[in-house]
Amino acid sequence: MSTPHIEALDGQIAKTVLMPGDPLRAKFIADNFLENVVKFNNVRNVFGYTGTYKGKTISVMASGMGMPSIGIYSYELYKFYDVENIIRIGSCGAYDAELKLYDVLLADAAWSESSYALTQNGEKASTLYPSKDLNEKLMVIAKDLDIPVTSGTIHSSDVFYRENFAQFSDIRDQHGCIAVEMESFALFHNANILGKNAACLLTVSDNLVTAEVTSATERQNAFTKMMDIALGMAE
Ligand code: HPA
Secondary structure (H helix, E strand, O other): OOOOOOOOOOOOOOOEEEEOOOHHHHHHHHHHHOEEEEEEEOHHHOOEEEEEEOOEEEEEEOOOOOHHHHHHHHHHHHHHOOOOEEEEEEEEEEOOOOOOOOOEEEEEEEEOOOOHHHHHHOOOOOEEOOOHHHHHHHHHHHHHOOOOEEEEEEEEOOOOOOOOOOHHHHHHHHHOEEEEEOOHHHHHHHHHHHOOEEEEEEEEEEEOOOOOEOOHHHHHHOOHHHHHHHHOOOO
16 A cells, blocks of 8 residues: 555565665665665655665665655654654764764754644654664664764754854753754654654764765765664664
């Protein structure tokens, strides 16, 4: 059965889905890391694939950018395709000068000024949490792979281009956020309301304090540490 945004047939999507923002990153993962790949979604070029990693099954599908977009895709995957676990694998801007480009972060909370949860079901909390169980598993995999991971609260923002750029330091200081991205709050909310599991792994693509940045090409190809950890969730 298809949904308005996903044309996969029943059974084509694995219990665990990795979600990069960018459809080309989903394709990159399928092309370079998975075997026995079946493409299950082409709608709007938001590509989705199921394949095997070291003999175990996993899916990867793009979320698009921002909370309205990941809100649609994660809801449909959880509710209509029986997906149990969604692990966002995205990029973020670091709010801390000590975080270096390509460092891997794991969200242990998402703070947001977004109205996504309030609009969706009246949820008033501005901090939402990922699955403890998924986070613990991801940390074990990272340790086994010898990849350092920093966990902390992530600012999940609705706005990339703020008129008052310096505002980020107030958000950082008031809410204890170590980095900013634009999707995890909506993903965590959907997992909570539907009784499912979500986690968010991030790679630092820019640092708002030091103004270091990666190029778009580097961003598409160089996030392999994060992908290695997330792919370890195949089952
Ligand atoms: N802001 C929001 N989202 C991001 C950023 C940023 O600076 N960098 C990567 N994702």
